[in-house]
Amino acid sequence: MAKVWVLDTETTGFDSKTCGVVEVGGVLLDTETLDVVKTYESLVFPDMPIPPQASAVHHLRDSHVEDAPMLELAIEPILTEPHDYIVAHNAKFDKPFLPMLEVPWICTLKLAKLTWAEAPAYSNQVLRYWLNVPDPVAATYPHRALYDAEVTAHIFLKLLATSRSDNPLERMAEVCNAPILLKKVDFGAHKGKAWSELPPKYLRWVVDNGTFDEDRMFTARYWLERK
């Protein structure tokens, strides 16, 4: 039996080196019974002002977090609850903000891209409506930590149900730990096309550009080598 914390983090910005956490939320799942064991949410004092661009996403302002605990304290109830994996939607965003979590991470964004090539998009909220998962119980709204973690938990359970592995969690973590071969281009002039159809010149431009994430780089290299 394994327990996974499905987590979501709200922050003051994108870069964990210069930004802080303003909220963590999580759903502890028992992956054998598929039950929610518990949920947890805490505001976090980020020790820096929340810029308007971040408030515009989660609608948390300085006044909301001025009396909240620091991250080290706020994360305690997550850390001390025995768990085998962390699950997050776009784990490469959350993981650097939560370096104290030392178990393997599973990324529902990566797995969704691999599993559902026909999805119209892969954000937490688009997958929520596309998969028609149950509404969150949290009495907040999207882009708050527990609300989003609940959506991710439902997406994770759908992904788990599609796995044919004997050790699905181990396999998921393994897949998420390496770049994946993307199917459809999700940016720029070729948006919506299959990566396999892109002209070598464009694939070369992606490889040389230096600003694309590891999955796009890996996919561009993969097809470039086969042209």
Add this chain to the structure above:
Amino acid sequence: MAKVWVLDTETTGFDSKTCGVVEVGGVLLDTETLDVVKTYESLVFPDMPIPPQASAVHHLRDSHVEDAPMLELAIEPILTEPHDYIVAHNAKFDKPFLPMLEVPWICTLKLAKLTWAEAPAYSNQVLRYWLNVPDPVAATYPHRALYDAEVTAHIFLKLLATSRSDNPLERMAEVCNAPILLKKVDFGAHKGKAWSELPPKYLRWVVDNGTFDEDRMFTARYWLERK
């Protein structure tokens, strides 16, 4: 004395030719007293399914709008209330969805770009926190029509307060009816730079690209002619 309807529209997608309205909301302002005369909000039956990408924004689903009035009926209370101008944040999005509104439109997005060069970004919600306007009264959440219209109304009042024209509304509508000279680049490799500093080759690329909006095209042409 002038009355303006500050409106917001939620839809099934971006293109008014192929998409429908799912909600309209508005705040009727008296621009002399600066009072809210009334507010209005109605769900709208779009006569087509709401795709997951649209639900992911406003969180309205088919079941929410199945019994709602058609747009022609839902818009009646707005149409029949005497008004001199329509105000919207990014009016070029809302206007084609509401062709029955025949008074001049004022776009708070265009005016914000002209007025506040130092703003970190220009979305309705970023300006809300950056300008520190009062919270909406509507008991919903961002990206619902009345909630967003309330934010836009506050942004509009801030813009109105900065006007030095004798006929500020007429002047605002006039400015919004033409392309504007943008200050900072808000996309791509040169994001954040002044348009005036861009190399001619890049300005030429913007002009020839064909996918940029009229303000970016106008600004690129303007600086290209001066290089």
